[in-house]
Amino acid sequence: MTQSGRAQRVAELIRQEIARLLSKGLKDPRIGFVSVMSVRMSRDLKYADVFVSLFGEEKERKSSLIALQRSAGWIRRELGKVLRMRYTPEVRFLEDQTLDRVYQLEEVFHEIHEERKRAPMIKLSLVEIVEEFRKGNSFLVTSHVNPDGDSVGSILALEQLLRAMNKEKITCAMADPVPSVYANLKGAKKIIDCTAERPDFDVLIILDVSSLDRIGCVAQWVDEKVRIIVIDHHLVDNPEGTVGFIDPSYAAVGEIVAELFEVAGVPLTREAAHCAYVAQITDTSAYRFSNTNSRSHHLAARLLDTGLDVSAISREVLDIISVSKVKLLRLVLDRMEFRAQGKLAASYITAEDIAAAGGSKDDITGLVNYAGNIDGVQVGLLFNAHEPGKTKVSLRSRPSFNSAEFLEEFGGGGHAAAAGATLDSPLEEVQPMLLDRLEHLLEEESA
């Protein structure tokens, strides 16, 4: 099949990059002598079939191929850094042979791929997670880009737990700066960014996120030797990591971390409770979102028992609003547009708006709720053209619409009621494309 010009260019880039990565040396000894012959892209550019020549006996060739396939996730992440595509293609390795053999091998790869998707990460209980902590020596604790109260609160509460478990080498790192509203949490000022030297760690704990793609530049410190523990509450298909605990019934990862204190037999201090409480009130909007459940309230009671000043924390984290944010809110409200008989509401902000308001990207937090909370609206959006050629979109939806599922196609995710994505296209393209798509979906539903 002939490939389009774009597919050919992408294929060639991938071929060169994989050849480079292989020559740089994958450490897996099973990967024998490999030469990348050609790359064929699927029509939608979501898969790259990489045809390789392998040397040696049939058995060795097969084990090389399987080892290559196992390293496909890492290779894909490396490709993501150079390709700058909205969706980095999945990489499948095939031996460059006659087509009948290719067909046969395709089946093997399909099986491996399916297997990886089915059980890519070993799911553990909280007791087993605590065991993992006990076994580890040195830890790096991190979370997603664009940190919020749950990511910062969870990192800092977990750091305190590990310290209470007599672990000494613990580093907390984040790709983006900690928003100032969380600066009062214990340890917030010690969170490092990627300008620091690579800390020494053998265990990486990623919180409130399940994919290395979403921890930003912190991923550069990860190599094959690192044991990755994922603790998350998002809807995820393919969590990355060695082991983990993922449960979307928790309103916040901070709740999971608070339970880990109990499982480990470590009393919750006021400082740790403060972190967990900030995580909870951020992700539930003070126990109001649909993720709030009775467990959240039982936990909140235990957190309050440590002596938290609820009114001061709520004001600091949720209520106080900067002058720059007021200016941006004015723009958001003024630009609100309605479609699909009022079931869709959307607004936008640009980097120029933020600069003119004298604000920062922290000011954007929560503005999407003004679209999502309008009476009759099922899907509310905020577009944020935060840097040239990129558009961040935030979605908030009623239970009739799953935001995370909708954004999956665009490389985003999150929860059913609140999700986000960053697209590598300018606002002028992203805004009409997504609004048309949503309008169509919402009108179809009522037809």
Ligand code: 5GP
């Ligand atoms: P927000 O729209 O407030 O940035 O994010 C809403 C929810 O979606 C949060 O749980 C956040 O972690 C998640 N989210 C935001 N952007 C992305 C993204 O690009 N990818 C994924 N997987 N989740 C996102």
Ligand code: MN
């Ligand atoms: Mn969260």
